[in-house]
Structure formats: structure tokens, C-alpha cells
Amino acid sequence: MSSKFSGYSIGKLQIIFHRFLSQSPPDLFIPQPPTEETYLLIDGLWFGKKFCLVLYRQDNSKILFKYSFMPKEYGTLIAKDLKYLKENDYHFVGVVSDGGTGIRKAVFSTLGHIPHQICLAHLHRDIVSAIGKKPKDKRVRELKNLADHLWLIESKEALRWWKKELSNWINNNWKFLREYRREENGHWWYIHKGPRKAVRILLSIPETSFKFLDHPLMPKTTNAIEGSISVLSRKYLIHRGIKEENLKPFLLWYIYFYNLRILSQSK
DSSP: OHHHHHOOOHHHHHHHHHHHHTSOOOOOOOOOOOSSOEEEEEEEEEETTTEEEEEEEETTOOOOOEEEEESSOOHHHHHHHHHHHHHTTOOEEEEEEOOOHHHHHHHHHHHOSOOEEEOHHHHHHHHHHHHOSSOSSHHHHHHHHHHHHGGGOOSHHHHHHHHHHHHHHHHHTHHHHHOEEEOTTSOEEESOHHHHHHHHHHHHHHHHSOGGGTSTTSOSSSHHHHHHHHHHHHHHHHTTTSOHHHHHHHHHHHHHHHHHHHHHHHO
């Protein structure tokens, strides 16, 4: 289609495209952050096992004002990005991110005891991954219902009720969670690994993912930034045949044009 529209052959378009990727995007002027403090959203997008693209944006702005390529979500590299933001006069009253240990350590070491909301959507997906969307076992379905109920909690009273319900489920199903299988050589393992993992996550959630109850303007999730990432992911899938050495420039150019569009819409 591009060849027919432009009048160039496919080979010519490939040459133009690769020449385009060999150049870095020009510097884009991004306005200074507003004086009022906002919440920082951090999320990463993995490109297979090649690398992770970590993106940073404010909760009240669609502009991706910082982004970094990392082999993993290393705390030292994320801390370096956070220090850069501080040095450029970005101020945040809280952070929302996934529950990666690297991000947690980086936020604490750089921003101190700032409220840090662990994305509720990330943890809910981890639970569903562990026990499935439609568990067949009645006990596991009850556990899934408790996980789904997290989205309805909007007060500390509701959270206390939910914690009590989770505690009741654990007490009623303790033997189920402790069931194990032993081989003749003495090796043994728990049978219901998925529900056990789901319970571990659910027990941690009240302390990690309900900071927004004390800070009403704080987002529950990083879904806002994931909206930008999902488009980026689809673009990558369309061009998944692109060579690895051209992939990072391709992503940089996409972010450049994405920010350029957001800036033009705000004028």
C-alpha cells in the first residue's frame, strides 16, 4: 500500500526507512512541569527477551517526558532516571508503578518515604495468571471472586471487611492449601501452587495497593501510561520483522511523534 501511495518501489522505501532509522530524533521542547505537584506513573514494556523500555509520565499529562532502555528493570538505572527528574524540577506527591523490587528500591532511595501505590491491575493480573480466569474448583472460584472484589473497595471500612473475608477463606481452606505430594525418594511439593501464590499476593495487597484511600487523587493503576504503551506494542507487532539494531531507533521515533502530537493538541 505504501509503495502504491508513494510511487516508490518496495526496495526504495526500505532504503528510505533504514536511512530514517539511522538518525536520532531531533530534540523536542517539552514545557516545564506545572508548579503543582502531581503523581508519577512508571511502567515498562518488554520486547521479548531483548530489553525493556521504561516510560515515565505524570498522571495529569499524556506526554512521555522520560524513557529509558534497560536489560531489566534494574533499581540503579531507575534511580538514575528519578534523580534526573528531580534535578529538572519535577515534583511528585506519590508514585504508581508495578511491584518490581527494583522500582520499589529506586523510589525509596531517591524519593524517600513518598507514598508508593503498587498498580492494582498488575497484581490482579498476576492472581488471574496463577488461578485462571474461570477456575473449576469451587474453592478457587471463591478466591477469584475475592480478587475481583478488589475493584469495588473505595473505603477503609470496605477494605477491613475484605481482609476479614480473605482471612475466613484462608482459615476454611487451610488444609486445601497445605495439600502436598511426596515421591519415594522423599522429594515433595505443594499441589495447589496457583492458589498459594494468589493468596500470597492477596495478603500483600492491603499494604501495597490501597495507598489511594489516604490520597484520593492518586491513581489505582498505571493504566493511563499503559494506554500509550499498548499502541507502541501494536506498532512493534506490525513491524516485528525489523532488525534488532533498528528496533530502538524505531521506538524513539515513535515516542517523538507521539509527544509531538500530544503537544500540538494542547496548543
